[in-house]
Structures are given as C-alpha cells and as structure tokens.
Amino acid sequence: MNSNTVRDPRRWWILAALCLALLVLVIDNTVLNLAIPSLNQEMGATPSDIQWIIDAYVLAFAGLLLTAGSLSDKYGRRRLLVIGLILFGGASLLAVLVTEPWQLIGARFLMGVGGSLVMPSTLSILMTVFADEAERRKAMAAWSAVALVGMVSGPTLGGFMLEHYWWGSIFLLNVPVAAVAVVAALVLMPETRSPARSIDPVGVVLSIVGLTAAVYVVIEREWNLPVIALAVVSLAAFVVWERRRAEPMLPLHLFASRNFSGASFSILLMSFGAGAVMLMLTQYLQFVLGYGEMQAGLAMLPYAVAAAVFNGVGAGLGRRLGNRVLIGAGLLLMAGGFVVMALTTGYLPLLTGLVIMGMGGGLAGPSAYASLMGAIPVDHAGVGSALNDTVQQVGMALSIAVLGSVLAGRYTAEMPAGLPAAARESIGGAHALGLTEAADAAFTSAMHLGAWVGAAFCVAAALLAVSVLRPAAPVAVPEPAKV
Helix, strand or coil: CCCCCCCCCHHHHHHHHHHHHHHHHHHHHHHHHHHHHHHHHHHCCHHHHHHHHHHHHHHHHHHHHHHHHHHHHHHHHHHHHHHHHHHHHHHHHHHHCCCCCCHHHHHHHHHHHHHHHHHHHHHHHHHHHHHHHHHHHHHHHHHHHHHHHHHHHHHHHHHHHHHHHHHHHHHHHHHHHHEEEEEEEHHCCCCCCCCCCCCCCHHHHHHHHHHHHHHHHHHHHHCCHHHHHHHHHHHHHHHHHHHCCCCCCCCHHHHHHCCCCCCHHHHHHHHHHHHHEEEEEHHHHHCCCCCCHHHHHHHHHHHHHHHHHHHHHHHHHHHHHHHHHHHHHHHHEEEEEEEHHHHHCCHHHHHHHHHHHHHHHHHHHHHHHHHHHCCCCHEEEEEEEHHHHHHHHHHHHHHHHHHHHHHHHHHHHCCCCCHHHHHHHHHHHHCCCCCCCHHHHHHHHHHHHHHHHHHHHHHHHHHHHHHHHCCCCCCCCCCCCCC
16 A cells, blocks of 8 residues: 555444445345245245245346446445435335235335445445555455354344244344444445446446346246346347447456456355355254244354454465465365265254354455455446445355255155145145155255255365466565665
C-alpha cells in the first residue's frame, strides 16, 4: 500500500456493519433448510412447493447478481446495499404473514431480489475500504467467518423459534437484523462508486435471462431443451456483446488471469462441498438421528467453530505460504472430512468429519476470495464481487442438483419394492407413514454415496487450484547498504 494512502479510521466498524448485512442473508438460507418438516406439516406444502420455495430465492438471487454488482459500481455501493436490505427485510415480514405456499414462493422471490443487491455490495465496499493487503486479507477472513457463524446461528435460533412458535416466526429473525444493518450502513459507510460508465441494457437483459435459465436447469435437474437452449444462446450472446463493448458490464479479459479463473473454479467446487454438508446433514440429523430443529443446529456448531478459527489461521499464513498452497491444502482437508462422513454413522463419528471439513474450509475460503478479488480492478469491485457470489450460488445450485439426484436415486433404490410411492420418494414421506427403519437405512446409504461424491469434487478443486493458480510473487528484500 502506498504510504500516502489514508486509512479510514472507521474501517473496522464498517467491516462489522458489512458482516451484519451478510449475516442476515446467511441466517435466512440456513433456517429454511430446518423448516422443511414444519412447512410439510403446518402449511401442507408438497415436495414441489418446497422445491419452489427454495428455488424462487436462488433464481432471483443468482439471476440478478451481475446486474446488481454493475449497478452498484455506477450508482453507489452503499445505496444498493441499503435498498437491498430494506427490500429483504420487507419481504421477510411478508413471509411471516403468508398462509399459502404460492404466497411464500412470491415472498422468497422478493427476498432473492433484495439479497442480490446486498451481497455484491458487502465485498466490494470491503475492497474499497481496506486498501492495505494485510488488512484486507484479515477483513476477508472475518467476512468469511461471519458467513460460517451464520450457518450455525441461523439453525440454532431458527430451531428455537420452530420448537416454540410457528414456522413463520423464522423469518422474523431477518427483520431486526436488516434494520440494524441499514442504520449502521447509513451512519458508518462512505458512499463509493466507480468512474462514470454508461449502462449496458443489452448486457443486463442477456445476463439475467442467461443466468436465470442456466440456474433453473441445474436446480430442476431436468433436460428441458427449450430452457437449455435459452441459457446457451443468451450467455453466448452476452459474451459476444460484452467483447464488443467499449465499456462492458463484465470485463471478460479478467478470465485471462490464471489467478482469477483458477480461484473462480475453486470457489465453485468449494461451494459445492459446503452445500453438500447442509443438504445431507440437516436431513440426516433430523430424520435419522431424531434431533429437534434446535438440537440439529447446535450439532453443526463444531463445523462453524473450526472454520472460523482456521479462517484466522489462514489469514495469518496467507502472505507466507501463498493462496495456492492454502487453497489446495484446505480443499484436501475438506475431502478428508467427506471421507470420514462416508465411512461412519451416528453423530459422534461424524463430528470428526465436520471438524476436519471446517478446518479445510477455513484455510481455503479467504485465500480463494483474496486471489479472485485481488485480480479485479477496484473500479469493477461491484461486478467482481457479484461474479464471486454468482460462482458460489452456481456451486450451491450444483450441489443441490447433483447431490439431490444422487441422494434421491440411491434412497429410492435402497427402499424395498412395493412400498407406497411417498415412502420411496422421500425420507419425510416414509416417516409420515411410519416406515422409519427402512427409510433411515436407505437414507444413510444415500448419504454415504453423496459424501464420496463430495470428496471427489473437493479433490478435483484442489488439483485445479494447484495446477492453475500462480504462486505469490516473492517479496523483494533490499540488500544492506555497503559501507
């Protein structure tokens, strides 16, 4: 950092406000996983309804991220952050009041729109506030750790609400957190934006259509040829259009950087692993082990604690060992955690796997984010942050699609023939019919297979990181003056 650069004396308070804004998004997503049994019982939501309650948020969020990041660069990152928090909190309040599944689907869509405005702004504001590399790495580690804390605090708080109140109370958690984050943003954060660039309406439309269609195909797990064609044509047209623009919405030349491309794909596969943990274990803990919602949330605590601790360790080692080493080592640790999960049953043996996975994610995450964001000019911090978030969302969607198919296929294959269709399609349906023993055995077998798939993805990500990422350039040490 240039010695003349002025450090904002409020930068650590600004980081706290950014982390609070991030926290509200993470809490919401993790709480919803625990609420699936309650939505089945209290609202009468069908498996299709549940899928759309989850997918409506993902489609809106992933489809609008690049546009939101570009708009934040032009019109102000704090402004988009505040607008997104207000929309997210308001939609959460609507979700509390709904009585029909289709109404909740609509509220979740609005929450996805709000989340798409919030998420890119958090990391882009962090990039502009923390100019010093060492401080920025620490700030990214804190940002990443808060996401993991939210993964546990969400289920724990949500579990308490679900055990003592009705399902809609889980969305009340979002409202006060969003309100406090809005106040903190207005009081603490400076407004930042890039030098004036023209709006790219064609790029906006093509990116929204292409990303939404692509994510829809992934999460629906169906060969819907018209939607696939729409995704391919729209994204191809987006690339051609952006390459011809003097002021592109997304500077495609960034992908020529090995660090940018390598980090992007590593984050994609790392997000796949994290999504797999939540997808498999939330159902395993509640259905197979019989944990209540709050108990299931607390059971995930070791994963988040290990990840948060090793986020700090990774931030300290980053400048000495380099991003490539930490990303590769962290992803191999995550693979080891999956292997432990694939070979064990019951909570105590799984605890070891969770801790190992948390350690790996803690080492790999901040280094991957630092590598990706370090390759992006500050003028494009918003759209660069949005691309990082898009990659993570695609990774999570792939996790739901691939592992969802693996779990469902293996579960159905393991269930005895002749049972009712509801029992053979989902473990929740089997438990509702009293067929718990067969369903638990089938789901455990499916989870073990899913863990092997997760391990394979993490190993692939580690190999990719080691082969593609460039090692950190050595720091020049001046020779002592001769006398």
